[in-house]
Amino acid sequence: MSDRPSRPTLAVIAAEAGVSPATVSKVINGRTDVAPGTRERVEALLRTHNYPGPGGTRRARRSGLIDLVLAGLDSPWAMEILRGVETECAQHGIGAVVSQVRADDARPPSWQNLPALHHSDGVILVTSRMTSRQRRQLERAGVALVLIDPVNLPDTDIASVGATNWAGGMAATEHLLDLGHRRIAVIGGPADMLCTQARVDGYRTVLERAGIEVDRELIRYGDFRHEGGFNRARELLALPAGRRPTAIFAGSDQQAMGAYEAARQAGLRIPEDLSVVGFDDLPMCEWLSPPLTTVRQPLEEMGRIAARTLRQILDGQPLLTPRIELSTELRVRHSTAPPRPEET
Amino acid sequence: MSDRPSRPTLAVIAAEAGVSPATVSKVINGRTDVAPGTRERVEALLRTHNYPGPGGTRRARRSGLIDLVLAGLDSPWAMEILRGVETECAQHGIGAVVSQVRADDARPPSWQNLPALHHSDGVILVTSRMTSRQRRQLERAGVALVLIDPVNLPDTDIASVGATNWAGGMAATEHLLDLGHRRIAVIGGPADMLCTQARVDGYRTVLERAGIEVDRELIRYGDFRHEGGFNRARELLALPAGRRPTAIFAGSDQQAMGAYEAARQAGLRIPEDLSVVGFDDLPMCEWLSPPLTTVRQPLEEMGRIAARTLRQILDGQPLLTPRIELSTELRVRHSTAPPRPEET
Secondary structure: OOOOOOOHHHHHHHHHHOOOOOHHHHOOOOEOOOOOHHHHHHHHHHHHHOOOOOOHHHHOOOOOEEEEEEOOOOOOOHHHHHHHHHHHHHHHOOEEEEOOOOOEEEEEEEEHHHHHOOOOOEEEEEEEOOOOHHHHHHHHHOOOEEEEEEOOOOOOOOEEEOOOHHHHHHHHHHHHHOOOOOOOEEOOOOOHHHHHHHHHHHHHHHHHHHOOOOOOOHEEOOOOOOOHHHHHHHHHHHOHHHHHOOOOEEHHHHHHHHHHHHHOOOOOOOOOEEEEEEEEOOOHHHHHHOOEEEEOOHHHHHHHHHHHHHHHHHHOOOOOOOOOOOOOOOEOOOOOOOOHHHHH | OOOOOOOOOHHHHHHHHOOOHHHHHHHOEEEOOOOHHHHHHHHHHHHHHHOOOOOOOOHHHHOOEEEEOOOOOOHHHHHHHHHHHHHHHOOOOOOEEEEEEEOOOOOOOHHHHHHHHHHOOOOOOOOOOHHHHHHHHHHHOOOOEEEEOOOOOOOOOOOOEOOHHHHHHHHHHHHHOOOOOOOOEEEEEEOOOHHHHHHHHHHHHHHHOOOOOOHHHEEEEOOHHHHHHHHHHHHHOOOOHHHHEEEEEEEOHHHHHHHHHHHHEEEEEOOOOOOOEEEEHHHHHOOOOOOOOEEEOOOOHHHHHHHHHHHHHHHOOOOOOOOEEEEEEOOOOOOOOOOOOOHH
């Protein structure tokens, strides 16, 4: 940050305190699993080196701004998160500076440099990958960090907020099973994303417990967008009669809309000929024809909790847990029905 | 603003300069229609009184932040505007603090107090009403202001960005007329909004020029949301056979989605039994079943231009025109077709 003195790295602080860099990182991130004596020693060193930290200089230097950094500003999903963050921030007189991730070497500067630009107190990073280099950069700048739905496994030091994706995958599949479906397809998001894997695992578990063999042909992956849902659904609906699914559990509401269009082009009606379940419960689910049965992710609440967690870290309150998962919930509307008798 | 000295009102400055308060306001807002000598006199006084103004103290005090204030954060429309503002800001190292309008007396503080909270340089206000008191408050604080799609008539001093709503209303109606429709209904947004009136006037003009009597029964108003479109479309589709419209021009894409659902519930297929045209061209238009024919508003571009205009004002560059209207464009997809022969 332009007007702040340069500071020693965490490794130097750690060496001085006689602890590991991971412990210094825990103190900075408000973790409770650090012995009180160690915490005090590290905090004192952080203060000596003019290093922001919980209860240290960070609080005194507050700018009243945080950065909300999203992987993209092109999905209705992002708007839900933003609304939650904004609501929490507005109640505490905090300004939320919104931006989207740009590639690491890009001009304009990449996201991890943003806090330096306007001296923000912390960052909420949504659905993004973070390299360890980026993380060290933020820590050196003394910027507090909360993740929403991290793509890769969150380092356990960093606070993160998500939803119960596995339980959501189970709920969607159970609903379709209860209606009488047996050939249920799932379209996941990108296969390497944690949330995708959790949902597909929930789907698999329900089928296995019901004694239904999991047909790998019915498990597909695509991006979370409309196109991913459309392409995968078109492939699924082009399978020969006996192998074609009677229901599709899509990885996102946008994918579900793609499945709607694939069904329309195949001359299939929803829910008479094909049941579709989405994931997210975006406002548009109620506006679809027919309104979409979906697994609700409390996106707005996730945004609120992330902003609240960031405030806790800034206030130097130790977090009870670095990871919060909010529960998902099935919302049954009109896109699901029993399969046609001849297909069961 | 907390750390800035209190300043005389514009009226006091105006009296000192021997001009009207409106002239002072014009100088502050970067208008070109002020005589050079007058401009210099007013700018000198603004500087004397530590008053930010184009080319004056404002530039030196830049925080690198602007406020983007939206009427609501619950529409995909808002995301489009935000993306444009963010893109422009990111290219110039400016942070965009995003918030939504809250009622005047509410805690958290209402929008016109936001710039004081984090010392932002300017405000982009989207689709909102502004009282003259709010405007004076911003001017006293030396905050630059650009409006996007102002609800009430923009005071000509204030820079604003919009779209060619009247031409868009004409294009939608001409398209339906060309397909052979004669009973064309329009669902506007709220009747008191300027953009609604411009679109409905465009519709009316095309019908009148084609020698078709405007049937007031076919002109309805509702909010811009799904519900407004659904309720008005349901009323229209419930009219007796000869009086029922064969096409609906909706005031927004969300309204058009409401019309889709009203058609589905009435057992009508789109476009075979009913043609629907939207307004906005949100990304979701392509995801609908069938994809929606709509009038494209360049929302992202409107956001970019608003942010660019704000930078011009902050840089002290006089604006060539206080009002910029970007052109709308019809996007024909699959929700419009000729009416059934028996209905023409």
